[in-house]
Amino acid sequence: MKVAIIGAGLAGLTAAYELRDSGHDVDVYEATERIGGKLRTVAFAAGPTDMGAEAFMARRRDAVELFTELGLGPSLREPSGLGSLVWVDGETRPLPRGGIMGIPSSSEGVAHLVSAETAALIDAESSAPGFDWEIGGDVNVGKLVRSRYGDEVVDNIVSALLGGVYSCTADDLGVRATVPQLAEEFDRLAASGPVHLSEAVRNLEQARAELPTGQGAVFNAFRDGYQEVYEALAEKSGADIYVDAFISGIERAGEGYRLTGGEDTVYDRVILAVPAPTAALLLKKVAPAAAEALKPVKLADSVVVGMRFATDEGLPANSGVLVSSGASDVRAKAFTFASRKWPHLADRGGALVRASFGRFGDTIAVRASEDDLVDWALDDLQTITGFDGRAAGLEEIYVQRWFGGLPRYDEHHLATVAAVLDALSTEPGLSVTGAWVGGVGVPAVIAHAREVARAL
Ligand SMILES: Cc1cc2nc3c(=O)[nH]c(=O)nc-3n(C[C@H](O)[C@H](O)[C@H](O)COP(=O)(O)OP(=O)(O)OC[C@H]3O[C@@H](n4cnc5c(N)ncnc54)[C@H](O)[C@@H]3O)c2cc1C
Numbered sequence: 075m076k077v078a079i080i081g082a083g084l085a086g087l088t089a090a091y092e093l094r095d096s097g098h099d100v101d102v103y104e105a106t107e108r109i110g111g112k113l114r115t116v117a118f119a120a121g122p123t124d125m126g127a128e129a130f131m132a133r134r135r136d137a138v139e140l141f142t143e144l145g146l147g148p149s150l151r152e153p154s155g156l157g158s159l160v161w162v163d164g165e166t167r168p169l170p171r172g173g174i175m176g177i178p179s180s181s182e183g184v185a186h187l188v189s190a191e192t193a194a195l196i197d198a199e200s201s202a203p204g205f206d207w208e209i210g211g212d213v214n215v216g217k218l219v220r221s222r223y224g225d226e227v228v229d230n231i232v233s234a235l236l237g238g239v240y241s242c243t244a245d246d247l248g249v250r251a252t253v254p255q256l257a258e259e260f261d262r263l264a265a266s267g268p269v270h271l272s273e274a275v276r277n278l279e280q281a282r283a284e285l286p287t288g289q290g291a292v293f294n295a296f297r298d299g300y301q302e303v304y305e306a307l308a309e310k311s312g313a314d315i316y317v318d319a320f321i322s323g324i325e326r327a328g329e330g331y332r333l334t335g336g337e338d339t340v341y342d343r344v345i346l347a348v349p350a351p352t353a354a355l356l357l358k359k360v361a362p363a364a365a366e367a368l369k370p371v372k373l374a375d376s377v378v379v380g381m382r383f384a385t386d387e388g389l390p391a392n393s394g395v396l397v398s399s400g401a402s403d404v405r406a407k408a409f410t411f412a413s414r415k416w417p418h419l420a421d422r423g424g425a426l427v428r429a430s431f432g433r434f435g436d437t438i439a440v441r442a443s444e445d446d447l448v449d450w451a452l453d454d455l456q457t458i459t460g461f462d463g464r465a466a467g468l469e470e471i472y473v474q475r476w477f478g479g480l481p482r483y484d485e486h487h488l489a490t491v492a493a494v495l496d497a498l499s500t501e502p503g504l505s506v507t508g509a510w511v512g513g514v515g516v517p518a519v520i521a522h523a524r525e526v527a528r529a530l
Pocket residue numbers: 080081082083084085086103104105106109110111112113125126127128129130131319320321322347348349352376378476479480507508509510513514515516517519
């Protein structure tokens with residue numbers, strides 16, 4: 075069969091790799107001049123440095139399996155394990171380690187991040203009337219947690235944590251869409267009546283405590299950054315990869331499809347591995363119902379500013395700091411002290427820091443100039459940590475804008491994806507994959523792309 079894959083990000087390249095020995099003839103089309111999409115490693119003088127994703131959840135065996143298959147096992151690196159901070163009310167405080175995505179089961183681990191009134195509210199939640207939960211349904215994370223624990227838990231903790239993964243505050247995210255284990259626990263509890271948030275979180279904490287220990291670090295990174303992954307996938311896929319090849323339409327051609335902007339060929343199968351709004355445009359003629367169903371999926375813009383300093387003296391001994399969504403004294407939403415977090419980056423000497431800006435709805439990625447972004451990154455870093463980056467010798471800077479960096483996983487997202495897949499089920503020649511379909515994390519993107527390729 076002739077197969078076209080549109081998009082050479084992680085999903086498209088993984089699908090191409092999965093098809094390597096299938097006997098199919100695979101062409102991959104990438105709109106930009108480079109492969110990798112949101113995985114992007116740039117050449118700093120001190121070594122390759124990630125400007126998009128920088129780590130992955132190593133407890134997901136499917137991702138580790140793929141990386142090992144690719145021969146990248148020796149490149150995997152573990153973090154230092156240093157704790158992270160949160161910037162709340164003008165000071166840094168330790169990020170709570172318990173709870174589920176920052177949602178606590180009691181005030182114990184979060185009392186240093188909320189007022190005494192909020193701490194009392196958290197502890198009284200189990201004796202307040204429970205809430206009704208529709209089994210299998212979804213609700214807004216922010217709305218639910220605010221209604222049970224008050225605003226501070228959301229603004230100071232949960233939005234900071236979820237924002238680090240989804241570039242959205244808790245008010246733009248769904249519980250099942252982003253913390254599925256919590257939704258599943260609600261399902262279980264709801265079978266016998268109204269639900270309490272603290273009980274559900276406590277049950278999950280207990281289940282976690284019973285897991286076997288000694289499984290290694292939760293997160294891993296690559297010695298030379300994600301370029302190791304996207305280059306290996308591209309090379310080992312054996313596919314023909316066309317860069318600077320923007321596909322602007324899909325037309326039916328007999329039993330197959332022709333791509334506007336692609337080779338003059340009829341494809342038996344097309345895999346769309348592009349962000350949701352692009353997929354909606356491309357599906358418009360060939361699968362109008364799926365295109366229409368996809369419309370509600372919106373994207374969050376963000377910016378990463380990578381900075382390398384001559385010295386790390388004065389940089390806190392932490393992995394990074396998340397900024398509470400309520401903070402108005404700084405513009406950044408997070409800093410990763412990459413050379414503290416990753417020993418292999420510390421070995422390069424000096425200090426490597428990544429500043430992140432932008433949550434869903436912000437226009438910062440579009441409107442801010444590069445100079446402003448660097449100034450804000452340095453100013454905010456100094457405000458939060460006291461580390462004077464200008465005095466520490468700023469040796470290298472890279473500003474990476476991520477337009478449409480991540481899809482918004484709100485409380486309607488899973489139903490939207492189900493509707494799109496349902497509408498596509500009558501079009502066996504077309505499939506979709508990527509961060510908006512099966513989850514935004516690297517392991518989730520890999521797992522879904524492999525599944526789609528295998529089904530083909
Ligand atoms: C700043 C940032 C940090 C992140 N950090 C982490 C992390 O540490 N760990 C983690 O697990 N995940 C992280 N993620 C998430 C993860 O990187 C992404 O979810 C994943 O890389 C997305 O892969 P994808 O292939 O679905 O999409 P993309 O990477 O967006 O790939 C889609 C590709 O399609 C191309 N394309 C679009 N339109 C067309 C067209 N019309 N024709 C041809 N090509 C087209 C694009 O140019 C792009 O290359 C992060 C994401 C961002 C933005």
